[in-house]
Amino acid sequence: RTRVAVLISGTGTNLQALMEQTKKPSSSAEIVVVISNRPGVLGLKKASMAGIQTRVVDHKLYGSRAEFDGTIDRVLEEFGVEVVCLAGFMRILTGHFVRKWNGKLLNIHPSLLPSFKGVNAQKQALLAGVRLTGCTVHFVVEEVDAGAIIAQEAVPVLVNDTEESLSERIREAEHRTFPAALELVAGGVVRLGEDGRIVWRHH
Ligand code: GAR
Numbered sequence: 001r002t003r004v005a006v007l008i009s010g011t012g013t014n015l016q017a018l019m020e021q022t023k024k025p026s027s028s029a030e031i032v033v034v035i036s037n038r039p040g041v042l043g044l045k046k047a048s049m050a051g052i053q054t055r056v057v058d059h060k061l062y063g064s065r066a067e068f069d070g071t072i073d074r075v076l077e078e079f080g081v082e083v084v085c086l087a088g089f090m091r092i093l094t095g096h097f098v099r100k101w102n103g104k105l106l107n108i109h110p111s112l113l114p115s116f117k118g119v120n121a122q123k124q125a126l127l128a129g130v131r132l133t134g135c136t137v138h139f140v141v142e143e144v145d146a147g148a149i150i151a152q153e154a155v156p157v158l159v160n161d162t163e164e165s166l167s168e169r170i171r172e173a174e175h176r177t178f179p180a181a182l183e184l185v186a187g188g189v190v191r192l193g194e195d196g197r198i199v200w201r202h203h
Pocket residue numbers: 008009010011012013014015043087088089090108109110118119120171174
């Protein structure tokens with residue numbers, strides 16, 4: 001089974017969905033460590049309750065992004081990690097780190113990329129007046145929210161939606177999409193090609 005790390009900054013509902021998927025005997029993935037840049041968050045508690053190792057790498061304790069990323073990289077190496085899932089991880093990783101983990105680094109974003117990149121994607125969707133938004137799991141590249149798309153799910157915007165109600169509906173879709181995308185990558189069905197595009201395994 002593919003050894004997976006999940007990086008979080010908060011509540012960890014996507015982490016929970018990934019844990020539920022990977023505990024199935026049929027899963028191609030196994031979560032070996034959960035890393036948070038914020039101490040004391042609920043996601044860390046969820047991981048330890050499930051018997052998964054946790055680490056805190058507090059960005060506030062590092063003088064530079066390179067030192068912060070270097071510490072995360074060392075934890076990943078320590079655990080023999082092969083695939084990294086960014087599940088509500090709210091730090092931008094350095095180019096050096098992203099290049100090293102090219103093709104192994106997955107992120108979930110609360111919009112149908114390439115629409116509404118960056119922070120507050122749900123609010124951006126409401127302001128734009130779109131009737132459909134959703135979530136995207138993609139490979140991470142240096143440019144933020146830009147890598148090859150692995151999986152997406154569309155979510156309707158309803159007439160009386162607030163940022164909170166829309167975010168909640170998107171989150172439910174994320175809990176299906178992220179585990180599905182992880183299985184595709186961990187199972188070798190999907191990989192990142194040399195040209196930066198998705199390659200599907202042919203049978
Ligand atoms: C998710 O909605 C995820 O898409 C978003 O943070 C939330 C984390 O929720 N990520 C981003 O906005 C990344 N820029 P969770 O902690 O409950 O999984």
